[in-house]
Each structure stands twice: as structure tokens, then as C-alpha cells.
Amino acid sequence: MRLSSIAYIAATFAAGAIICVIVAVFAVNVIQDNSERGVRQALDRAELHWAEVEADGLRVYLTGTAPTEAIRFQALSTAGKIVDAARIIDRMDVTESKRIKPPRFSIEILRNDSGISLIGLVPASTDRDALAEDLADLSEGAQVTDLLESADYPVPDGWDVAVDYAVDALEQLRRAKVSVSANQVVITAISDSVTAKRKLESGLSRAAPLGLRLALEISAPRPVITPFTLRFLIEDGTARFDACSADSDTARDRILGAAMRAGLQGKADCTVGLGVPSPNWSVAAEQAIGALATLGGGSVTFADADITLIAAEGTDEALFDRTVGELENSLPDVFALHTVLPRPKDTKQAGPPEFVATLSPEGLLQLRGRVSDELSRVATESFARARFGSDKIYVGARLDETLPKDWPVRVLAGLEALSKLSNGAVIVQPDTVKVTGNTGNKEASAEISRLLVDKLGEAERFDIDVTYQEKLDPIASIPTPDECEAxxxxxxxxxxxNFEPGSATPDSEAGGIIDDIAEILKQCGEVRMEIGGHTDSQGREVMNQQLSQARAQAVLNALRDRRVLTSNITAKGYGEEQPIADNETEEGREANRRIEFKLIRPEPMEEVETTLESVEQPTVDIPDDEAASEEGSTDE
Known part of the structure; x- marks a missing residue:
């Protein structure tokens, strides 16, 4: 009986325990479902749809990838408002932070008479003290103001090359802005003259390293023309300018248009400059050229506001009077007109006295003819020696006291005009000065015209027959890189x-060929070239490459021995990589064994930013731990 009571009691407890477990499991499931549903609804209301919710008993798991750390924390806070924060298990990820893009490194170097300024952003590894010292050296100790910022990022490819080139280029630029970035240099500068501009552009382009994108914006100021001169002639039916000046592009076009209507053929130069005596300069020039065309020949010369019109010999007097009268009445105010109608010469009279100076292509000057007195002869000889060199003068002039009083002035003016030519002659007569010859200066004719007008007066007659020859131009005569290569x-x-078999020693005939190439390179200046060595395919590839490199270097060394500047010339061996003929034949192998000279061309720039405002100069402050994490990143 007692045992049965114990069994009954045990069964009762067991049934109660089972019922408690069932109730507990049911309660947990209810709590779990309610927690998961409540958190899910709260997250949806907060528009955090990326977050996933999963309940496991009393624990609530949050998973998913949050866009940012702040949004991940927002999801935790939202869930914590529904269930106890201790029950929330955070298994959320955060989108990987985007790597910080390296800044655009750039320098603006500004140079003027007061010094040099540096503005921009450079890599932290840049030796700014050395850069400032280099700039101070080329500016003769002028102040260098360093306003650069730095950022601890890797140095981009092409940065050091661009900076070195910019410093070298600045040595030739007295007033300039040089914008530097990786593989890119933009130079904005002012030159003293058109000739100086051409020289700068040529020199800077030749010195540009391989792969550097270079943009040049070099301007030349308008020259001050004094006197403001124009000289137009019609001789034997041919029209030409000895000198042409204008105060604007519009005035230049108007003057050239009038000249073309008067018979000018081909292209003519007209210098746009400062110093015009009247805003109606082009109007007066157009009217005077038109009047000369009506007369059919002669010359018209402007010296500031003074105009001299000289008709051709044999011009009808009635036509001359009518044309001159119309021109006088139509000219704008300020301009004064002087006219000359030459009378036919008496062929029975002896020729006029003259002084003749002849300049040879070698620079020798001969002085013949007549001078006024001993003092005038000494002055003429001294002036000639000062202009042309004391050891290149031959004097054979005789004295003539009957010459006009202004004869010494005319002689000296003629010699000064001759000094502007490479070779030629000047003939001085009582009523005219004639200058003929060749020059390498496109502006020589205009400069001589202004000179004679200034020294002799606008009413004097003079004749200029000067020919421009490119071979005499010290800049234009320099071969272009393409011409050098050709x-x-x-x-x-x-x-x-050719070389000795299997060696890098040039054979006996190669010396003369290298001599001729050296002469060309001396004329070409600092042109960037590569000497390429090539072999046939016989032998091992590695040995062929080494042999071709040695042969290219041997040619480079031979050029150095001939005093060729080779700082811009490199030697490279290509081995058998670039055949130009079939290596299966003896003729083909012979053709493939060769030396080639090829230009190293800078990359052209299609679009560059040239204003200071366009250069981004961010101030970057990178914590040490972030800088370390960025180590090894590449410039995008």
C-alpha cells in the first residue's frame, strides 16, 4: 500500500513537470515570435529594410550589411526599443569604406622681377628646401616664397620628371607662370619680342622629356614703333611694302586690303604695334595707297602724321594735280601731305656724286666714293668699325668739298641701314639712298624704312630692295627635329x-658616316633622339640584345668624341626584335644588322588648365594610422 502511494505521488510530480515544460516551451515560442515580429516591424518603420531579424529563444539576432556605421547603430537602437538590449546579438556588417582617392598634386611657379612664388600641393616626400634652393640659384638669389601644402601620399608617376623640367625651363623665363602636375607642364610667359618668342618655343619644345605633355602659351608684347612708319611702292607695275605698321588687327586688314586693290600680290607682313599718331591711321593709309594706285607708280611714305607721296617719273601732271588735290581734301585731320613730281633728267649732265658701301657674305666691308672732308672720313670709318668690326674694313673714299651739307648724315644713315643686313650694298646720292641685299630678319625692310625716315626726314627719297632668306635666319635656319631625323x-x-664581325667596334668606313651625322646633330641643337641597335636572328636572343646595345652605345660614344652634345640622345639595343627583312636570306640578315636614329617625341596635349583658380589645392590631414593603411596605394 505504501509503495503504491509513493508511485502515485511520483507519477503526479512527473506529470506536473511535463506540463511545466510544455508551458515553458510554449511561453518561449510566444516570446520568440513576438520579439522577432516586433523588431521586424520596428525596423521596417525606420526604413531599415536591409536588416534581417532572427529570434532564437530569448536572443534576437540582427544580420545584414549596413551602408554606414551610423546606420548600423541606428538599427541596434531601434531593436533595443522593442526588446531588452542585452538580448540583442549584433551580427551586422558595414559596407567597406571607399578608399580615399589620392589628391591631385600640382605646383604653380610664378616668377617676375620681385622673385619666385610656389603655390600648390606636393607629396610629403618632396624635398621642398632643395627645390627652393634650385629656384633661388637660377634667379640670382631672388626671394623664393614657399606657399606649398603637402600630403602623405605616394609620388605619382611622372611627377619628378615634370618638376625637374619646369625648373630647367624657368631658367629661360624671366616673367612666367609654370603649372606642373604629373607628366604635364603648362608654361604661360611673356617674351620681349616676336623673335624671342620663337626662340623660346623652339628651345622649350626641344628640351621636353619623353612622355611629358607640354603646352606653351608664350605671348610677345606689341612693339612700340617710332616713328610709326608705312612705306608702299609701285615700281614697274609691281606693288610692295618696304614697311607697314598698324595699331590693330582691323587696321592691318584694312591697309592690306587697300594694298591688294593697288596690285599687291602674295602675302605681306604688317606689324601691329603701339605709337600710332591718330586713330584714323588706317583711313589715311588706305586713301594714300589708293591715290598712288591712281597715279600708277611711285611711293608713299608715312612717318607718324607726315606723308610724302612721290610720283613716278613721267607721271601726267594734270593727273598728279587732280589726285593730290583729292587726297589733300580727304585726309583726316592731323595728317600733313608733301608731294613730289620728279622732272625728267637731263641725260647730258654727268652722274651725281655717290658714296658706296658693300658688305660681303663673309662680313668684309668696302667703303668707296666721296666724303665731304677729312673729319667726315674719320667719323665714317670709326662708325663703320664700330658697326662691322675693326679688322673687316677697307676704306677707299676720296674727299669732295662740293658735296651737300647733309652728306655726312646721309652716309652714316646708309651705313646704319646696311648694318641690318647679312650682306648687300648701300648707295648714297644727293637726292636718294638705295639699300639692297639679303637678310635673315623678316622685319629688316621695315626697320630700315623707319631708320631712314627718322634720320633723313619723311620727304627724302630712298629705295629699299631687301630679300629675306630663311638660311640667314638664326632661328628659322635651325633644322626642325623632323628634318634632322630625315x-x-x-x-x-x-x-x-658597319662593325667588326661579332663586335661593337665600328669598321674603318664608319668614321666618315659618323662625322656627317655629327655635323647634322650640331646644327640641330638639343633634339631628343634614340640610337637604336638591331641584329639578325642568328645566335642566342640574349647575346643579340647585348651586342645591339653595345653597338648603339659605341655610336653614341663616337658622337661624344666629336663634341656632339648628347645629353638628349640615348642608346638602346633591340636585338632581333624588329627585323625589316627576311632573316632566312643573307641579304635580309645584312639589312637587319643596322643602326637607326629616331626622334623621341613628347606627347601632345589636347586640353590643359592654365588658370590658377583651376588648380585644386586641398589641405589633406591624414592621421598616422590612416596614412599607414594607404601605404602602397597607386595614383589613379
Missing amino acids: EIAAILSARKI
Whole structure:
């Protein structure tokens, strides 16, 4: 009986325990479902749809990828308002932070008479003290103001090359802005003259390293023309300018248009400059040129506001009077007109006295003819020696006391005009000065016209027949890089640089070929070229490459021995990589064993930013731990 009571009691407890477990499990499931549903609804209301909710008993798991750390924390806070925060298990991820893009490194170097300024953003590894010292050296100790910021990012490719080139270029630029970035340099500068501009552009382009994008914006100020001169002639039916000046592009076009209507053929130069005596300059020039065309020949010369019109010999007097009268009445105010109608010469009279100076292409000057007195002869000889060199003068002039009083002035003016030519002659007569010859200066004719007008007066007659020759132009005569390459290629196509078999020693005939190439390179200046060595395919590839490199270097060394500047010339061996003929034949192998000279061309720039405002100069402050994490990143 007692045992049965114990069994009954045990069964009762067991049934109660089972019922408690069932109730507990049911309660947990209810809590779990309610928690998961409540948190899910709260997250949806907060528009946090990326978050996933999963309840496991009393614990609530949050998963998913949050866009940012702040949004992840927002999801935790939202869930914590529904269930106890201790029950929330955070298994959310955060989108990987986007790597910080390296800044755009750039420098603006500004140079003027007061010093040099540096503005921009540079890599932290840049030696700013050395950069400032280099700039101070080229500016003769002028102040260098360093306003640069720095950022601890890797140095981009092409940065050091661009900075070095900019410093070298600035040595030639007295007033300039040089914008530097990786593989890119933009130079904005002012030159003293058009000639100086051409020289700068040529020199800077030649010195540009391989791969550097270079943009040049070099301007030349308008020259001050004094006296403001224009001289137009019609001789034997041919019209031409000896000098042409204008105060604007519009005035230049108007003057040239009038000249073309008067018979001018081809292209003519008209200098746009400062110093015009009247805003109606082009109107007066157009009217005077038109009047000369009506007369059919002669010359018209402007010296500031003074105009001299000289008709051709034999011009009808009635036509001359009518044309001159119309011109006088139509000219704008300020301009004064002086006219000359030459009378036919008496052929029975002896020729006029004259002084003749002849300048040879070698620079020798001969002085013949007549001078007024001993003092005048000494003055003429001294002036000539000062202009042309004391050891290049031959004097054979005789004295003539009957010459006009202004004869010494005319002689000296003629010699000064001759000094502007490479070779030629000047003939001085009582009523005219004639200058003929050749020059390498496109502006020589205009400069001589202004000179004679200034020294002799606008009413004097003079004749200028000057021919521009490009070979005499010290800038234009320099071969272009393409011309240099073509001239060397022509030599190598006719004669080949050969070497001793299996060696890098040029054979006996190669010396003459290298001599000719050296002469071309001396004329070409600092042109960037590569000497390429090539072999046939016989032998091991590695050995062929080494042999071709040694042969290219041997040619480079031979050029150095001939005093060729080779700082811009490199040697490279290509081995058998670039055949130009079939290596299966003896003729083909012979053709493939060769030396080539090729230009190293800078990359052109299609679009560059040239204003200071366009250069971004962010101030970057990178914590040490972030800087360390960025180590090894590449410039995008």
C-alpha cells in the first residue's frame, strides 16, 4: 500500500513537470515570435529594410550589411526599443569604406622681377628646401616664397620628371607662370619680342622629356614703333611694302586690303604695334595707297602724321594735280601731305656724286666714293668699325668739298641701314639712298624704312630692295627635329654603319658616316633622339640584345668624341626584335644588322588648365594610422 502511494505521488510530480515544460516551451515560442515580429516591424518603420531579424529563444539576432556605421547603430537602437538590449546579438556588417582617392598634386611657379612664388600641393616626400634652393640659384638669389601644402601620399608617376623640367625651363623665363602636375607642364610667359618668342618655343619644345605633355602659351608684347612708319611702292607695275605698321588687327586688314586693290600680290607682313599718331591711321593709309594706285607708280611714305607721296617719273601732271588735290581734301585731320613730281633728267649732265658701301657674305666691308672732308672720313670709318668690326674694313673714299651739307648724315644713315643686313650694298646720292641685299630678319625692310625716315626726314627719297632668306635666319635656319631625323635617315640609307664581325667596334668606313651625322646633330641643337641597335636572328636572343646595345652605345660614344652634345640622345639595343627583312636570306640578315636614329617625341596635349583658380589645392590631414593603411596605394 505504501509503495503504491509513493508511485502515485511520483507519477503526479512527473506529470506536473511535463506540463511545466510544455508551458515553458510554449511561453518561449510566444516570446520568440513576438520579439522577432516586433523588431521586424520596428525596423521596417525606420526604413531599415536591409536588416534581417532572427529570434532564437530569448536572443534576437540582427544580420545584414549596413551602408554606414551610423546606420548600423541606428538599427541596434531601434531593436533595443522593442526588446531588452542585452538580448540583442549584433551580427551586422558595414559596407567597406571607399578608399580615399589620392589628391591631385600640382605646383604653380610664378616668377617676375620681385622673385619666385610656389603655390600648390606636393607629396610629403618632396624635398621642398632643395627645390627652393634650385629656384633661388637660377634667379640670382631672388626671394623664393614657399606657399606649398603637402600630403602623405605616394609620388605619382611622372611627377619628378615634370618638376625637374619646369625648373630647367624657368631658367629661360624671366616673367612666367609654370603649372606642373604629373607628366604635364603648362608654361604661360611673356617674351620681349616676336623673335624671342620663337626662340623660346623652339628651345622649350626641344628640351621636353619623353612622355611629358607640354603646352606653351608664350605671348610677345606689341612693339612700340617710332616713328610709326608705312612705306608702299609701285615700281614697274609691281606693288610692295618696304614697311607697314598698324595699331590693330582691323587696321592691318584694312591697309592690306587697300594694298591688294593697288596690285599687291602674295602675302605681306604688317606689324601691329603701339605709337600710332591718330586713330584714323588706317583711313589715311588706305586713301594714300589708293591715290598712288591712281597715279600708277611711285611711293608713299608715312612717318607718324607726315606723308610724302612721290610720283613716278613721267607721271601726267594734270593727273598728279587732280589726285593730290583729292587726297589733300580727304585726309583726316592731323595728317600733313608733301608731294613730289620728279622732272625728267637731263641725260647730258654727268652722274651725281655717290658714296658706296658693300658688305660681303663673309662680313668684309668696302667703303668707296666721296666724303665731304677729312673729319667726315674719320667719323665714317670709326662708325663703320664700330658697326662691322675693326679688322673687316677697307676704306677707299676720296674727299669732295662740293658735296651737300647733309652728306655726312646721309652716309652714316646708309651705313646704319646696311648694318641690318647679312650682306648687300648701300648707295648714297644727293637726292636718294638705295639699300639692297639679303637678310635673315623678316622685319629688316621695315626697320630700315623707319631708320631712314627718322634720320633723313619723311620727304627724302630712298629705295629699299631687301630679300629675306630663311638660311640667314638664326632661328628659322635651325633644322626642325623632323628634318634632322630625315637628314640622318638619308645618310644611313645611302651608307651603312658597319662593325667588326661579332663586335661593337665600328669598321674603318664608319668614321666618315659618323662625322656627317655629327655635323647634322650640331646644327640641330638639343633634339631628343634614340640610337637604336638591331641584329639578325642568328645566335642566342640574349647575346643579340647585348651586342645591339653595345653597338648603339659605341655610336653614341663616337658622337661624344666629336663634341656632339648628347645629353638628349640615348642608346638602346633591340636585338632581333624588329627585323625589316627576311632573316632566312643573307641579304635580309645584312639589312637587319643596322643602326637607326629616331626622334623621341613628347606627347601632345589636347586640353590643359592654365588658370590658377583651376588648380585644386586641398589641405589633406591624414592621421598616422590612416596614412599607414594607404601605404602602397597607386595614383589613379
